[in-house]
Amino acid sequence: MTAAxxxxxxxxxxxxxxxxxxxxxxxxxxxxxVANLVVTPGxxxxxxxxxxxxxxxxxxxAAMASVPSILSGGGGLDLSVGPLLGIVNIVAVAILMPAxxxxxxxxxxxxxxxxxxxxxxxxxxxxxxRLQPIVVTLGTYLVLDGLALVLMxxxxxxxxxxxxxxSGSWLGGFAPRSLLLLVAGCLLWVLxxxxxxxxxxxxxxSDARAAFTSGVRVGLVRFGAYALGGALAxxxxxxxxxxxxxxxxxxxxxxxxxxxxAVALGGNALSGGRGGIAGPLLGALTLFxxxxxxxxxxxxxxxxxxxxxxxxxxxxxxxxxIGARVGRRAAAIQGG
Amino acid sequence: MSxxxxxxxxxxxxxxxxxxxxxxxxxxxxxxxxxxxxxxxSNCGQMSFTAPGGSADLSQLPDKLREGYSxxxxxxxxxxxxxxxxxxxxxxxxxxxxxFSGNSWRAGALARLQQDVATYKQAGLTDNLVAxxxxxxxxxxxxxxxAMINEGVDAIIAIPNSPTAFNDVIExxxxxxxxxxxxxxxxxxxxxxxxxxxxxxxxxxxAGGVAKAxxxxxxxxxxxxxxxxPASAALHAGYEAAFAKCPGINVxxxxxxxxxxxxxxxxxxxxxxxxxxxxxxxxxxxxxxxGVMQAMEQVGRPxxxxxDSNPDKGSLVALQKSLADRYAAAxxxxxxxxxxxxxxxxxxxxGQGPRFDAVVxxxxxxxxxxxxxxxxxxxxxxxxxxxxxASPGAEFLPAADLGAFFTxxxxxxxxQAAP
Numbered sequence: 074m075t076a077a078x079x080x081x082x083x084x085x086x087x088x089x090x091x092x093x094x095x096x097x098x099x100x101x102x103x104x105x106x107v108a109n110l111v112v113t114p115g116x117x118x119x120x121x122x123x124x125x126x127x128x129x130x131x132x133x134x135a136a137m138a139s140v141p142s143i144l145s146g147g148g149g150l151d152l153s154v155g156p157l158l159g160i161v162n163i164v165a166v167a168i169l170m171p172a173x174x175x176x177x178x179x180x181x182x183x184x185x186x187x188x189x190x191x192x193x194x195x196x197x198x199x200x201x202x203r204l205q206p207i208v209v210t211l212g213t214y215l216v217l218d219g220l221a222l223v224l225m226x227x228x229x230x231x232x233x234x235x236x237x238x239x240s241g242s243w244l245g246g247f248a249p250r251s252l253l254l255l256v257a258g259c260l261l262w263v264l265x266x267x268x269x270x271x272x273x274x275x276x277x278x279s280d281a282r283a284a285f286t287s288g289v290r291v292g293l294v295r296f297g298a299y300a301l302g303g304a305l306a307x308x309x310x311x312x313x314x315x316x317x318x319x320x321x322x323x324x325x326x327x328x329x330x331x332x333x334x335a336v337a338l339g340g341n342a343l344s345g346g347r348g349g350i351a352g353p354l355l356g357a358l359t360l361f362x363x364x365x366x367x368x369x370x371x372x373x374x375x376x377x378x379x380x381x382x383x384x385x386x387x388x389x390x391x392x393x394x395i396g397a398r399v400g401r402r403a404a405a406i407q408g409g
Numbered sequence: 410m411s412x413x414x415x416x417x418x419x420x421x422x423x424x425x426x427x428x429x430x431x432x433x434x435x436x437x438x439x440x441x442x443x444x445x446x447x448x449x450x451s452n453c454g455q456m457s458f459t460a461p462g463g464s465a466d467l468s469q470l471p472d473k474l475r476e477g478y479s480x481x482x483x484x485x486x487x488x489x490x491x492x493x494x495x496x497x498x499x500x501x502x503x504x505x506x507x508x509f510s511g512n513s514w515r516a517g518a519l520a521r522l523q524q525d526v527a528t529y530k531q532a533g534l535t536d537n538l539v540a541x542x543x544x545x546x547x548x549x550x551x552x553x554x555x556a557m558i559n560e561g562v563d564a565i566i567a568i569p570n571s572p573t574a575f576n577d578v579i580e581x582x583x584x585x586x587x588x589x590x591x592x593x594x595x596x597x598x599x600x601x602x603x604x605x606x607x608x609x610x611x612x613x614x615x616a617g618g619v620a621k622a623x624x625x626x627x628x629x630x631x632x633x634x635x636x637x638x639p640a641s642a643a644l645h646a647g648y649e650a651a652f653a654k655c656p657g658i659n660v661x662x663x664x665x666x667x668x669x670x671x672x673x674x675x676x677x678x679x680x681x682x683x684x685x686x687x688x689x690x691x692x693x694x695x696x697x698x699x700g701v702m703q704a705m706e707q708v709g710r711p712x713x714x715x716x717d718s719n720p721d722k723g724s725l726v727a728l729q730k731s732l733a734d735r736y737a738a739a740x741x742x743x744x745x746x747x748x749x750x751x752x753x754x755x756x757x758x759x760g761q762g763p764r765f766d767a768v769v770x771x772x773x774x775x776x777x778x779x780x781x782x783x784x785x786x787x788x789x790x791x792x793x794x795x796x797x798x799a800s801p802g803a804e805f806l807p808a809a810d811l812g813a814f815f816t817x818x819x820x821x822x823x824x825q826a827a828p
Contacts, residue, residue, distance in 0.1 A: 113559040124555055124581045128548070227639075230573035230597040240577055316551065319573035324547045364549070368556035374544040 095340055097391055098355040105362035112369045119246030126249035127240055127316045129361045131158065134258050134309030135328040136335035136357040137350050138188075141298035141305075142195075142206065143336055144271075146278030146345025149199070151299060152210040154306050154332050156217035157191050159325020161310025163225045166320030170233055177235035185307035191217070192303015196296035214329065221322040228321040232314055239315045254312045258305050262350050265301055271349075274298045279346025334381065335360055338388040359384075453655035454621025456613065461485050465765040470813055477771040477806075480609040480650070482643050483595050485767045488602060490588050491816060494760030497563055500529075500536040501758050503751070504557035504587075508550055508570035508594075510542045513795045515568070517743035518592070522566070525751045525824050532822045534755060547571055551578045558585050564754040566590045566747075572639075573597055588757045592750040593741070595767065602757065603767040604750040606741040606805065608640050608718075610771035612647020612692075615716040618737030618774050619690040620655045622714055627689030630680065630713075631663035632673055632701060634694035644694050644718050661686065666697040670723075670794070673700025674707075681708050688713045695719030696794060699727050722785075722793040729785050733778035741772050742799045748824055749806040753814070755821060762816035770806035772799070 109116045116125070135154050142151040161184045169180045191213065198209045242249045265271050276284040277294045285291050309328070317324060338356030341348025363384060367377050458476060460467070463484030467475050478485060495501070505522055509515055519540060529535040539562055543550035547570050555578055557565055565587055569575045576598040582589045583600035595603045619629065631648050634641030645663070652658045664680050666673030673693070681688070681704060691701050691713045698717045705712050712731055717724055717738040728736045749768065757763050775784070784800040799805060812818030 113556070115559050115561070120585065121555075121559055121581075124558070124578065127577070128552055128555060131548075228571045228573040230576065316577065317547070317571075317574035318577040319571075321547065321571050321574045323571070324574060327546055327548055364552055365556060368541065368549075368553045369560060371539050371541050374542050374546065374549055374553075377549065 095352050095355070097388075098339055098352060098359060102355050102359050102362065105359060105366060109362055109366050109369065112366060116365075119242075119244075122246050123240065123242040123249040123251065125365075127251045127312075128365075129358070130251045130255050131309050131312040131316055131328065132331055132335065132361055133255055133354055133357040134305055134312050135332035136339070136353040137258050137262065138302045138305035138309055139332040139336045140341065140348070140350055140353050141274060141302040142210075143333075143341060143343060144278045144345055144348060145274050145295045145298035147199075147206070147281060147295065149206050149278070149295070149298070149345055150210060150333070150343075151192070151195060151302050151306075152207065152329055152333075153191065153195060153213035153217055154302070154309070155326040155329030156214050156221060157188055157303065157306040157325070158310040158313050158328050159221045159322060160191070160217045160224075161188055161307050162314045162317070162325060163221050163320050163322060165236075165311070165314050166229055166232055167225050170231070175233045175235075177233075177238075180233055181235065181311060184311055185304050188307020188310060189300050189304035192306065193296065193300040195303070196299025199299060200292040200295040214326070218326055221325065225320055225322045228319060228323075230319045232318045232320070236311075236315045236318055239311075240318065251312060251315050254308050254315070258308045259350070261301070261304060261308075270294075270297060270301075275346055277345075331360055331381075332357075334385045337385060337392070340388075340392045343389075356388075450625050450654070450656050453625040453657070454617045454651075455654065456610075456617060461769075465767075467765075469764060474770075474810060474813055477607055477610065478767075478769050479607070479771070480613065480647065481605075481607050481767070481769050482609055482639070482646075483597070483603075483767065485765050485769070486599065488763040488766045489583065489600050490602060490757050491762045491764065493586075493588060493757060493762070495563055495588075495758040496586055497758075499534055499563075499758070501534065501563035501755065502537045502539065502561075503535060503754060504554075504560075504562035504565040504567075505538060505540040506550060506554050506557065506565060506567040506569070507540070507542045508547075508568050509545050514743045517796055518568075518747040521744045522747045522751060525748060528825050529755065529822065534822070543570065545570055547574050551575060554578045554582065558582050558587060561585075562587060564588045564590065564758050566592060566750050566754055568592050568594050569596055570594075571596075588754065590750050590754045590757070592746055599766060601766065602753055602763050603769075604746070604753055604806075605767060605769050606746070607769050607771045608643035609647040609650070611718050611739045611741070612644035613651045614647075614771065614774045615718050615737050615739055616648040616651035616692050617654075618776055619692055619714050619716040620651060620658050622735070622737065622776070623658070623689050625655045626657040628659050628661050628686055629690040629692065630661050630677075630688055632666040632677070632691060632693035632697050633663055634666065634668045636665050641694055648692050658690075661688065666693060666700060668694060668696045670696060670700040670703075673697040674704045677701055677704035678707065681705070681710070690714040690716065692716035693718065696721050696724070698724035699791070702727055702731065720797050722789040722795050722797045723791045725781065725785050725797050726789050726791045726793070729778075729781045730791075733781050736781070737774055737776045738800075739772040739774050740797055740799055740803075741805055742796055745799055745805040745807070748808070749811060752808060752811050752821060752824075756811070756815055756818070759819065761818055764814055764816055768806070768811070768814050770810075772805045773803040775800045775803050 138154045142149045165184050174180050199206045239250045273294045277291050281291050335356035336353045339352025459480040461478050461481035463486045465485040465487055526535045526538040541553040579589045579598040579600050589601045591601050591603045595605050664676040695718050715736045719740055720738050
């Protein structure tokens with residue numbers, strides 16, 4: 074019995090698994106990129122790059138939007154990210170435009186604020202009323218999804234002018250402007266890190282009690298994490314508007330599960346406390362590349378879901394084993 | 410009295426959605442509203458042309474085809490592909506992006522397209538068919554269309570799941586020199602050619618046929634599809650327009666049958682329980698005829714005159730059995746619909762120059778026992794909910810008619826006869 078347990082352990086060491094969860098994703102992403110280029114040689118051609126970037130950016134930002142709530146621990150999770158993308162899209166098209174608020178410098182900040190406000194509501198209920206995040210955000214999911222249909226029962230075909238501008242590109246196609254939204258999201262994250270907020274969220278997520286005894290205001294940090302996620306979801310909603318160049322109540326909700334999957338793929342601990350945004354961004358890229366590869370191979374959409382699910386399960390298994398080793402090493406260092 | 414009752418009901422039932430749909434057609438020749446039109450009932454059951462609006466000059470078409478655009482819910486403009494010619498001389502690769510695969514209409518369309526591509530492959534006109542399905546996921550469908558553009562297909566035929574969300578990717582296709590043809594789902598992009606059935610006109614013809622057969626006198630019920638669905642709203646608008654011309658027709662009300670036999674039966678039973686008056690005619694949106702007949706039989710009332718806007722095989726079998734002379738039907742079968750879209754795609758690639766951004770047809774009205782006799786096949790059963798093929802001689806946009814929609818039409822090899 075003891076020998077049977079010992080052998081696989083030794084083998085696992087012999088496989089030389091990459092030390093960091095991120096390394097696995099980097100390798101997988103690179104392989105998928107090559108596969109895509111083999112199947113579709115024009116995949117990154119300058120005339121196609123803006124369209125490809127447009128498809129990727131909402132998913133990437135939605136994945137980023139899911140990061141802070143998960144990182145904050147305590148079962149943290151924001152299911153309402155998808156419908157929030159949808160509601161931002163609809164507010165931009167059906168409320169801000171008729172009110173004449175079409176200028177980028179007005180409507181873009183308003184949309185980000187709207188996202189932050191919805192995130193703050195989630196955060197307030199989770200952090201101060203202390204309800205289960207999964208139930209709270211499921212409630213918000215349903216409210217936003219219903220509200221989207223009430224505000225826009227049928228798709229509307231005009232988007233603000235900034236959406237058309239952002240769907241363009243510079244340098245003859247090599248620099249798609251939609252990536253500006255992704256850059257804005259990253260800047261927001263960098264700002265939060267510089268201010269020390271991300272460290273606080275990690276501290277709360279890995280051990281809320283220890284953080285509390287060190288003087289961290291756990292509730293306030295969690296509240297802030299959901300609000301930050303909401304603001305990022307607001308940016309994702311803008312990216313969605315760029316993609317569909319119109320308002321459509323049915324498009325947003327599909328992003329929720331893809332976003333959570335991207336976070337898990339990226340190697341962030343779903344129990345909180347560990348991870349950043351580089352992993353989830355790569356996770357989103359992996360999901361995106363898988364989907365475009367399957368699309369290019371004309372695989373049935375029904376299989377796409379099966380493949381997504383399998384990849385997610387495999388990623389979570391690999392990452393949890395790496396995470397456990399990282400955890401053991403950290404414990405050993407502390408012990409030493 | 411009755412007239413004001415129905416117009417108020419109509420205004421409520423149609424709701425904002427139809428208003429939005431129709432507001433795009435700020436056009437000339439709009440029929441005067443309900444009360445003025447046919448106050449004497451002299452034009453009951455008659456069709457009159459309502460221009461759809463837009464920049465297209467429909468007078469270039471023969472009258473019969475021009476009438477197919479009457480009351481179309483979207484404006485019709487000059488096509489962006491009028492001077493287009495594919496950079497390839499063929500054989501062409503065709504991309505087909507479907508948003509849903511779960512019903513017999515979509516399955517029939519895909520099967521027929523595969524057959525069409527195979528037929529033209531032998532003629533050296535087509536090469537491959539790249540078919541994808543998005544299972545109602547818009548983002549995935551955009552990605553699939555994007556993949557087709559990357560792959561360099563020559564033309565894309567699509568049933569997009571949204572009238573607007575695809576406009577950006579459609580423009581990308583246009584920039585890549587790939588014409589984009591939609592089937593039965595109009596999009597607002599100027600860079601698409603929409604091959605579509607005119608549901609407003611279909612509703613108007615079917616209800617007009619019923620009203621005429623009833624001699625312009627009697628009580629009618631409207632059975633809708635799914636409230637809020639564009640096709641259902643358009644059909645409803647058509648029914649209302651036709652009945653408005655007949656002051657003797659009293660619309661008792663509308664029920665929502667959801668294009669389902671069982672739902673229709675339940676909804677009809679509920680409605681009949683509170684409406685003891687005689688019912689002379691019932692119009693429905695397709696797949697609902699049997700439900701109407703069963704409900705009437707169950708409460709022991711005589712069967713009404715039936716108008717069916719898109720009958721399935723089972724409905725036609727039931728009509729032949731009990732109401733062979735008391736029905737009016739129009740059908741929009743998948744075979745001819747996809748044939749039309751496919752032909753438009755090939756002709757556009759060859760540089761034949763499509764005139765308009767919408768190729769719209771109103772399926773011909775079929776009535777009478779003789780037509781039903783040649784339409785219903787012996788192997789059909791009353792329980793079949795499969796979409797019926799077109800009635801012989803009443804095809805939707807047959808190949809011979811399609812040439813008129815192009816500036817320099819050239820004949821294409823014939824497609825195989827529909828099964």
